[in-house]
Amino acid sequence: MTVEKTEALVVGGGQAGLAMSEHLSRCGISHLVLERNRIAERWRSERWDSLVANGPAWHDRFPNMEFPDCDPDAFVAKEAVADYFVAYADKIAAPIRCGVEVTEVRRNTGRRGFHIETSDGPIEANYVIAATGAFQHPVMPDLVPADAGIAQMHSAAYRNPGQLPEGAVLVVGAGSSGAQIAAELLEAGKQVYLSVGPHDRPPRSYRGRDFVWWLGVLNKWDAEATPGVEHTTIAVSGVDGGHTVDFRRLAAKGMTLLGRTEAYEDGTLRFAPDLKANIEGGDTNYLSLLDEADAFIERNGLDLPQEPEARRIDPDPECVANPILELNLTDAGITTIIWATGFSVDYDWLKVDTFDDQGRPIHKRGVSKEPGVYFLGLPWQTRRGSSFIWGVWYDAGYVADHIAKQRGYMTYTRSPQRETEDA
Structure with missing residues (x-):
């Protein structure tokens, strides 16, 4: 079976995945974004009908695009928020594939990168960014x-x-x-x-x-x-x-x-x-x-x-x-x-050693202890604003810059003169 290859794979096509895609493109890093449903699906199908954003439109957005036809001080309805992200994906030409679920990620043995199993076939990538956020599974006490x-x-x-x-x-x-x-x-x-x-x-x-x-x-x-x-x-x-x-x-x-x-x-x-x-x-x-x-x-x-x-x-x-x-x-x-008791994370698909005994990611500013694996969209990932629309955009910039820095180290080769001198 042919295995598709990409430099970075972003798992999740919500606000975190799109922010990650924009910054990876800025850094010139080839990548794919995989979303198992539609872009920003949770805004559409996992929230109540009357939900609006908790922050005004001038604030709860990405820096490079305003909400269209909207009072800046208004609180945007959930469907309009989802539509905003769809439009943003078009604006940045995000390489996103919807309807594709990631089922397993494992580190390659004896060589660089990761093997990813998806519902659309295998993929290999040097970097994997888990942009599924923290609101994955509803928590209901067994009471x-x-x-x-x-x-x-x-x-x-x-x-x-x-x-x-x-x-x-x-x-x-x-x-x-x-x-x-x-x-x-x-x-x-x-x-x-x-x-x-x-x-x-x-x-x-x-x-x-x-x-x-x-x-x-x-x-x-x-x-x-x-x-x-x-x-x-x-x-x-x-x-x-x-x-x-x-x-x-x-x-x-x-x-x-x-x-x-x-x-x-x-x-x-x-x-x-x-x-x-x-x-x-x-x-x-x-x-x-x-x-x-x-x-x-x-x-x-x-x-x-x-x-x-x-x-x-x-x-x-x-x-x-x-x-x-x-x-x-x-x-x-x-x-x-x-x-209304919150959500838990679920990274069962991510088979790497970077989780505590509660299944929560071990990371610093989204950089996990497993080289090449990153997280995005977590509450307090770097600061109080991390899980908000605008906050995740800035966190994505940090993660993308870290990947670019690591890529620079991995592409380093010694000069021919040094190789000759050491021979």
């Missing part, structure tokens, strides 16, 4: 048994309120996905319970600037990873033009807040007594950013409007002041649980 008589789904399977059975809904997880889905269900007339864990809660905007701008000028996007920070949950929303997520105000509209979901027995869920602490922790994060923003404005003499009402913290609702620690699902009328 409530399947025969409990409750419909259960991950947030990746949720589409709209109409798909759910009659009855109340428990949403577990109060990051961006959980908070937005819970708010949508509440607006649709559902009785909603929301299990809230520790989280950051930035203002959507403050003193006329979106929070992404504030994180930029305050150098927070460039913050490097520290132990524990990688797992911080952020509650923010671009829905209806964007607004600050305020759990107390959601409770005032009829949502019941709960602490972290801990255990299940005989139809009853138990919750940690941490709801008040989690809400107040989010407040601390929120107010600290306002303090830093105010100091930045004063230090730089900026003419931005005062916004004293942004510091108003409403009184604790009853569900926070006297939290529910146990809830019988039948008595509460809960017929659906939506687990």
Whole structure:
């Protein structure tokens, strides 16, 4: 069988794979991008119908192309985001093949490079870049048994309120996905319970600037990873033009807040007594950013409007002041649980020694400990902004430059004069 050869193989045709392709082309490195579905497929088929980008269009994009026919301060709908990436692939003439799945990557024995098995035949490459990102497999805790008589789904399977059975809904997880889905269900007339864990809660905007701008000028996007920070949950929303997520105000509209979901027995869920602490922790994060923003404005003499009402913290609702620690699902009328509990990675196809005992990549800035293997699109890969559209573009530049540097070493040959002198 003929084996196709390329210098670099990029696995994944989403935002990370396309950013990688652009930078590899810039470095003059021949490559292929393989995508098992369509370009940016997860934006189309693995997110709910009303999803919009969590950052405004002027910010959540690649540097070399704006969203067409779009207000720069708007929050782009998910289909338009996917269309943007398709158009970007055309713009950079990315050598991408859709509908091709990579099933195995192994290092060649006794010679350079890797052998790659795909659904379209074998390929050999000197470099392999895993650009599949961190949101590969939905994580659903094995807590409530399947025969409990409750419909259960991950947030990746949720589409709209109409798909759910009659009855109340428990949403577990109060990051961006959980908070937005819970708010949508509440607006649709559902009785909603929301299990809230520790989280950051930035203002959507403050003193006329979106929070992404504030994180930029305050150098927070460039913050490097520290132990524990990688797992911080952020509650923010671009829905209806964007607004600050305020759990107390959601409770005032009829949502019941709960602490972290801990255990299940005989139809009853138990919750940690941490709801008040989690809400107040989010407040601390929120107010600290306002303090830093105010100091930045004063230090730089900026003419931005005062916004004293942004510091108003409403009184604790009853569900926070006297939290529910146990809830019988039948008595509460809960017929659906939506687990907004994140994703896990899956690199079973990558048969190289660069993973820890949890299957997570061992790398520095995307450069793995297995020479020739790289990762892209991981949260906190180099900095806080790494998993965002614009952040992954810059990380791809670093990876491409590293590959170009390594290629330079591998093409080195001694001068004929030195070879003669040593003979």
